[in-house]
Amino acid sequence: MTHRIAALALVAVTMGTTPAFAQEAFETIKIEAGKALFASQCARCHAVDANHESYGPPLENVVGRAAGSYRDYDYSIALEASGIVWTEAALRAWMEDNQGFMPGTKMRHVGIEDRTVQDFILAYLVTKTTQDNSAISE
Numbered sequence: 001m002t003h004r005i006a007a008l009a010l011v012a013v014t015m016g017t018t019p020a021f022a023q024e025a026f027e028t029i030k031i032e033a034g035k036a037l038f039a040s041q042c043a044r045c046h047a048v049d050a051n052h053e054s055y056g057p058p059l060e061n062v063v064g065r066a067a068g069s070y071r072d073y074d075y076s077i078a079l080e081a082s083g084i085v086w087t088e089a090a091l092r093a094w095m096e097d098n099q100g101f102m103p104g105t106k107m108r109h110v111g112i113e114d115r116t117v118q119d120f121i122l123a124y125l126v127t128k129t130t131q132d133n134s135a136i137s138e
């Protein structure tokens, strides 16, 4: 699995400036890599589909969602009262150091500092977001 992700990352990096068809392939690769990374780093606690059991809040439509707003989930006070919106920048900060970003959260620390890995997971989460968040800026 790790080798597969490394290979995908290498392809992604070497594809820097490319024509449209390659850009499309690059997006597909990012999403696939993000799906694998999500499966290994996040899926044991998070469903991406609100119809499935999830220990943490389901992450369907999370990009652009107000933090702590999933109705049936019992959030920490810290998260519920944070008043933030899950922009891509906020999600990056969260993946990098969720407990530093939001002291008092009950999500166990995950420390995903690699920007490429963050990119991949974000690309995947965007595919799980069906609402139109174009009005949200970072």
Ligand code: HEC
Pocket (backbone or CB within 6 Å): 038, 041, 042, 043, 044, 045, 046, 055, 056, 057, 059, 062, 066, 067, 068, 069, 070, 074, 075, 076, 077, 078, 079, 080, 086, 091, 094, 095, 104, 105, 106, 107, 108, 110, 112, 121
């Ligand atoms: C060990 C379990 C666990 C893992 C692993 C985990 N989370 Fe969480 N996550 C939680 C819990 C519990 C909460 C609720 C935190 C709170 O209420 O303070 C949460 C909350 C969140 C939220 C806030 C959602 C909302 O509705 O406001 C996001 C975004 C999130 N996690 C993303 C991730 C991502 C991305 C990963 C993988 C990189 C991940 N989490 C890995 C348990 C986990």
